[in-house]
Amino acid sequence: MRIHVEDLHVAYAGRTVVAGAQLVAAEGEITGLVGPNGSGKSTLLRTVYRHLRPTAGRVLLAGTDLRELAPARAARHIAALPQERGSDFELTVREVVAMGRTPYKRAFAGEDAGDRETVARALADAGMADQAGRRFTALSGGERQRVLLARAFAQQPDVLVLDEPTNHLDVRHQVELLALLRAARRTALVALHDLNAAASVCDRLHVLCAGTVVASGTPREVLTPALLAEVFGVRAAVVDHPLTGDPLIAFDHRTPAGAEPGAEVRA
Incomplete structure (x- = not known):
């Protein structure tokens, strides 16, 4: 299914955090959100998975406003992995994974054979079947x-x-x-800080700055030295990755954008 964020505005604590954002996550593609800290990435995602309500605009799922769907029905279509993740589950690995079946169950209903098969397949796909207990x-x-x-x-x-x-997480x-x-080959909308990871895994990128989408396109179209200087404030060269051919960003860790190379930077 396709996600369409349409003229989205989100405000809380008296401050506008997302202002008129427009973007599309196409069916079956991995769509990345990148941008500096405070650019609105997490706020936009929280609106997509209904943790926040927009002050204006809407999020469409296959043409339907998400706010028109009942919570359980929405949860059957969209699964979220937010930054705020509980680490105190006194549950087994299998029990945590089985929580994913909740949107399909009536109150107090137990697992059926279909649930058990789905949970087993999810554990196997994530490489955690041998850790279920x-x-x-x-x-x-990482686990x-x-x-x-x-x-x-x-x-x-x-x-x-x-x-x-x-x-x-470590590199591995x-x-x-x-x-x-x-x-997984599912439609995915993912916020990433690591621009090289985003360039490698994402089919399309949307760059956020001050709550607005300022650039959209393939990683090669979007991640240019000019944009990296303007939005992220860094000097960088973009080359081909020697192993994958993906865009690879080589940052100048000595000189900020706008400064002359070799110039002394004072604190």
Whole structure:
């Protein structure tokens, strides 16, 4: 299913955080949101998975305003992996993943054979089938991320919404998680800080700055030295990755944008 964010405005605590954002997450593609801290990425995603209500504009799922859907029905279509993730689940890995079946169950209804098969497949897809009996709290950060992604898979959504899914993960776990996302072949809307990861995994990117989408397109179209200087305030060259051919951003970690190379930077 396709997500269309249409002239979205979001404000809270008396401050406008997203102002007139327009973007599309096409069916079956991974669509990335990138931008500096405070640009509105997380706020926009929270509106997509209905944690926040827009002050104006709307989010459409296959042409239907999400606010017209009952919560349980919306949860069958959209699964979220937010930044704020509970780490105190006193549950087993399998029990956490089985929570993804909640939108399909009536109150106090138990698991059926279909639920058990779906949970087993989600655990296998996330590479956590052999950890099903472990306590969630005993897992490493990378393992927890995989379990929470498996919970989202068990929800069988049409759309995955992920907010900084690689945050705090080491390089290996970042690569593994992004590979899982790629292999899922679902419509995905994902916010990423790592621009090189975004260039590698995303089909399209939307760049946010001060709550507004300022650029949209493929990673190669969007991640130009001029945009990186203007939006992120960094000097960078964009080259081809020697292993994958994806755009690879080489940052100048010595000189801010606008300064002459070799100039002394004073604190």
